[in-house]
Amino acid sequence: MSDALLSTLAEALAELVTAVETSDDEVLDPDTAVKWLEGTAATLSALPAADRRALDGHFRAAALRHPEGPWRDELLKVSEGFGLTEDTHAAACEALARQARRFVATVRDADPATPVPTCPGWTLAELTRHLGTVHHWAEHLVRTRATARVSAQDVPLDLPGHPAAYPGWLAAGAEALVTTLRAADPDTPLWSPGPEPRAGYYPRHVLFEAVVHLADAQIALAGTAEPVDPDTAAEGIEHHLATLLYVPWTAERIAHLDRDADLLRLTARDTGTVWTLMLGGGGFTWRRGSEASAARTEPTASVTGDSGDLLLLLHRRYAADDPRFAHTGDRALLDAWLTATAL
Structure with missing residues (x-):
């Protein structure tokens, strides 16, 4: 199973579990809800420790793609409810x-x-x-x-x-x-x-x-960095994206990009994972997916490279012109993003 597919399935499960947990008793019988969730928990408890850690990471990443509020708070409880944390x-x-x-x-x-x-x-x-x-x-x-x-x-x-x-x-x-x-x-x-x-x-x-x-x-x-483990790099990319709007100076720069409705896509050549950043409303949102799912929309700009190289690009350790990366679309959007998000 690809990492992108696992991420999508984990997000769907987290959304379903949260919908069940937050349903009114009149909508969903509590005994039925408990039976469903206990069965799922028993299945997940049989996973090896490494897989449980990976699933927790996907649940957490899915939650942090949502804006602050009660729904994200509930999504962040999914891993704890399944004993993964x-x-x-x-x-x-x-x-x-x-x-x-x-x-x-x-x-x-x-x-x-x-x-x-x-x-x-x-x-x-x-x-x-x-x-x-x-x-x-x-x-x-x-x-x-x-x-x-x-x-x-x-x-x-x-x-x-x-x-x-x-x-x-x-x-x-x-x-x-x-x-x-x-x-x-x-x-x-x-x-x-x-x-x-x-x-x-x-x-x-x-x-x-x-x-x-x-x-x-x-x-x-x-003169060069050693390769970063792809799973670690993917977590690092998502940690970076989830944190940017909490840093006052990057939040302010992003708010002034004036690129509403533009899409910036990052594609990991080594894993096929895709991150799509949607600018607008004085900020941005992002979603992780696969190359197949991302193909349904045309980005304003895209950059492709190995996972670890993309992480270092976002932190401006490699230049966008480095031959490690391939580009399509409006290169000015990528340059503006990297300038605005410099930590």
Whole structure:
């Protein structure tokens, strides 16, 4: 089964389950509803852990494609109702730990003064300090159960005096963060810079920060980034899209694009997954699908590349003119989008 087909089926199931859960007793007999849902839960409980985690990701992505409101809130409960969230949280923590180790291994023996071309004006030392600061900041938020925004500048860093010691400092901070995240209930209410105000938002948020900054370090040292796992890249793309309107400066830029009714399509060459962005109303919505389903509508502009390359394109680590990508349609729309969404 293709990833795009699985995503579509998961979204349909989430919508159906939510419709059942929110139906009035006069419309649907409660005993019948419970019987349906218990049967589905029993079927899903037999899935291997990896498949359960993947399904949770699809449910969550489907929910976050909806605007804020009661319907999205109910959709976000589907994974919890089926008992999928615990494994997913643990898996995200482990993925974050692995990514931090990869970053440390990449920069540990490198010259801290090496320029990072994808972060103009930064060196490897500053890149490492930045990522380590993100670890300390997220650990502080989750440990203190902060329900209001805390600036990273207000979090103690205990930064070493010499940049050569930064990788070890980052490793220790990442270990502390993962320990705190593993001990946290993912549903603990918490301020977040995105659409999910809970502790469970942070493992993935920091994971994708680490994925992009590992690519920065690899490009600085080798001229190119190593391939990103397609599933991780797809989650990263959707995390990015779901978060953009929660960042004040990107939300404002998107609101002023003046491209109402335009469609921007991203197609993953390696998996066939398609993301269609629909601009308008001072913002945008997006939908994940397959190449077959996307063929029914003609986009204003499209870009095709491997999943990991598309993730790095959206974060402006690769230029749109890079030969990794193929384009059709109004190229000015893609350029305007990348400029407006620069973080």
